[in-house]
Amino acid sequence: MKSSVIIFPGSNCDRDMDVALKKFGFKNQMVWHNDPEIPKSDLIVLPGGFSYGDYLRCGSIAAKSKIIKSVVEFANSGGLVLGICNGFQILTETGLLPGILQQNKYQKFICKNVYVRVNDKENKYFKNIKKEILELHIAHNEGNYFCSNDELKSLNDNNQIAVTYCNKDGKEADDFNPNGTLKNIAGIFNKNKNILGMMPHPERMIDKYLSSNDGNFFFENLFENLK
Template structure:
């Protein structure tokens, strides 16, 4: 499977995701934000970092870059698109995913491992996880507090468009297990067609027992599947 990782000035998780993809048998290409063509790819990844220094709003400037026009076209024609952390913020700013990512409720940059419940696995990104699996992934962000209007929230819940929610080690989803104030403990969302996933946690950091755990692998093997 071919993959493409988009690189902006200020991206800092691009190498991590590239090495994760290569390790998991993707043929990966890096694509610079000024490029106007995407290489043929089955998966497009928008990585984490601080694209354009997070100026204006996180992801707002990157969403208007040359290459994003191509990503939007490709996403609308059904390509699989994964946005992690700043990548999620960028997908929101393009309008490919709805809602907004506000500043963390406690106003702190949060960098730690968190527990997540796979609340919906009926999609291309999570089929290898079992429903209600509890996994541990790393988060590292300042604006991950997901917000949307009531109608959209209902649409997300009713149509199984929320794959991951923050929970505690026993799987309880509550205010106490919510690190950033995110609505309904949402850690990631899909678009209605389920070909685009945006998530704050970093699965690419969880693919090797030597440095962390391997809970992120199933996300990539689900896509390969």
């Protein structure tokens, strides 16, 4: 199973993602944003970080980089594209996912562990996942998801709201919404559910000695689903 992690100037979760993917069996390759094309892959990952220093809008410059054409082609042909944090922001800026990630409601960079609930399992990312409430890490200044009412309706109607912030029992409420995001949204799919963007970092949660290991459920399961 081959995966590719795209590195943009300012990406900083690319190597964590590389470690996580390899730990669970992926043959991962690192791809530079200026490369003309992506080597054959079963999964493309846009990692977290601060591509282009978050200039203009988070992810907006990376969304126009050379490699993105190949990412869009791959995604449109049904290939799996995962965007974490800044990767999620890039996916919305390319238009592969609807909406935008705005600045957090209370103007603070948030760096903490949170719980998220998996809302839909009819997809390659979460099918058969053994745990539905995951403790993951967030670290962002712009994680406040926003979209139009029509887009929100369409996300709801097609079960595209992938993960939502909740408490450890899976209860969703404003108290467990870290950044003011619409409907506690932490991650969404495209209509075909081959593209997933989410703010939480599963790659930071793969070692109980460092953090926690709920990220293991995500990667282990993803690898099994792609076999």
